[in-house]
Amino acid sequence: MSYPIVEKKELAPNTVMMQIHAPLLTKKIRPGQFIIVRVTPNGERIPLSISGWDGDKGTVRIIVQAVGRTSTELVRLNRGDSIEDVVGPLGQPSHTGQYGTCVLIGGGYGTGAIIPIAGDLKALGNKVIAIIGARTKELVLMEDELRAVCHRVEVSTNDGSAGVKGLVTDVLAEILKQEPVHMVTAIGPVPMMKAVSEMTRPLQIRTYVSLNAIMVDGTGMCGSCRVGVGGTTKFACIDGPDFDGHQVNFDELVYRQKMYIPYEKKAMELCACK
Template identity: 50%
Template sequence: MYEIIEKEELGATIKLIKIHAPLVAGKALAGQFVILRIHDEGERVPVTIADFDREKGTITCVFQEVGRTTRELGTFKEGECLRDFVGPLGMPSHIENYGRVACVGGGVGVAPVYPIARALKEAGNEVISIIGARTKDLIFWEDRMGAASSELLVATDDGSYARKGFVTDLLKEVIEDKGIDLCLAIGPLPMMRAVCGLTKNYGIKTVVSLNSLMVDGTGMCGCCRVTVGGETRFSCVDGPEFDGHQVDFAELARRSTIYKDQEKISLERYEEKGPQPHRCRCGGEE
């Protein structure tokens, strides 16, 4: 059982949980993820490692409530436990001194960008981070991102905070003002696709982290397959980071909606029945 030792609301639907998982924390690196189950009957949910503390044995995850499981996870309190917490999974980010790097995070994608930006800065890069969200309520970790970056730029789609516009508007300005040697982008698929469309015009290498549907997370089921440079790759073991200019985003977008009807039914059932009462066996609600 994996105890939630800290919980924080970062926005209306965005929550942070810090989990005691010393074996995972001991090996975690920026860019990797975990797969968790909230109780015995829970589905397997991949979530990126947003931070880790090897000494305290903790992993921090930030998630957005989008469906049945993330909604129920959002009701967990400090002291309650997760059933499974498997990781670290996936390949870590490739960290080296590239020169000037733009780290672009959209929505909840800011959380996975954070440890990568920090590692890139520690490796000697000038890190210009650009974070954005639809509206002010969905902006979080401005302080952390500021500390992990040489410069931080913020945008909201509706102009309710900082610059009005998309992260791609700010990225274009940075490219034209200063130039960049590498771009890292994590966020919703349309955002990553738009970033790649922009950087391709300037010939700037761009790394994206793909949230393809996953089941086992160990390369056995094939659920997470994506086409990269015309070849089939498994996001869970070959990724989740790939060369964004090689990713078939149209196929990825199609595949990520294939269970839409079942997800809707599952959420409706959850809304009728509410959270499972039996979920925690170690100190929280029985």
């Protein structure tokens, strides 16, 4: 079975939004879950967060950033092309509930991933503040859509071309001075999730991070996505991807993420998608 791409939009250089027709998946999705796709019949499987879905149209929305061979092959596909396999929804849903004031932080594709979580938290009566972080203005993703599901949205860019000049943690520090925050969720690059967790740890603010560990099967069988959380081993695909940021062994995560770099470089060199 193959899964047609029914819509594609470029959001930023090397980053696209795609709507995939996968009607059976849409019946069970909860915010925070992800899919695993195989782009071509002999290709590898890569995990992608679900950034939205439409049960009536039977579509699942993903935001893809081209960083290596498989993500580049996917980003090059167009409306009308098909993806070989789509498996999901996978993983535990995010920790949505009634907290009070929640700050959701997105970097890169993580901004797409926080949209369904923000919608759920707002519907449950929370005050929802989002922070989007990017290197520069043209990499700020999905700001308008996020504004529609949040009470407040702040942007930070490294070069100051949009929003506050600085990092998401600079914006978070300001918000923490302004009002009590009861829950923080961060999705994006590991250094960002680690920095957010370090900032909220002394304040004992409940903090969740979505771990982008290397995944293969997504069903807890292969062990490739193992992560250290609170001194125990967890599988990000079935126990996560969200975990308590104060308990995560980020150094181990970074080490394991880099394990296949020589193979990833070789795969890119051999790819017709270059």
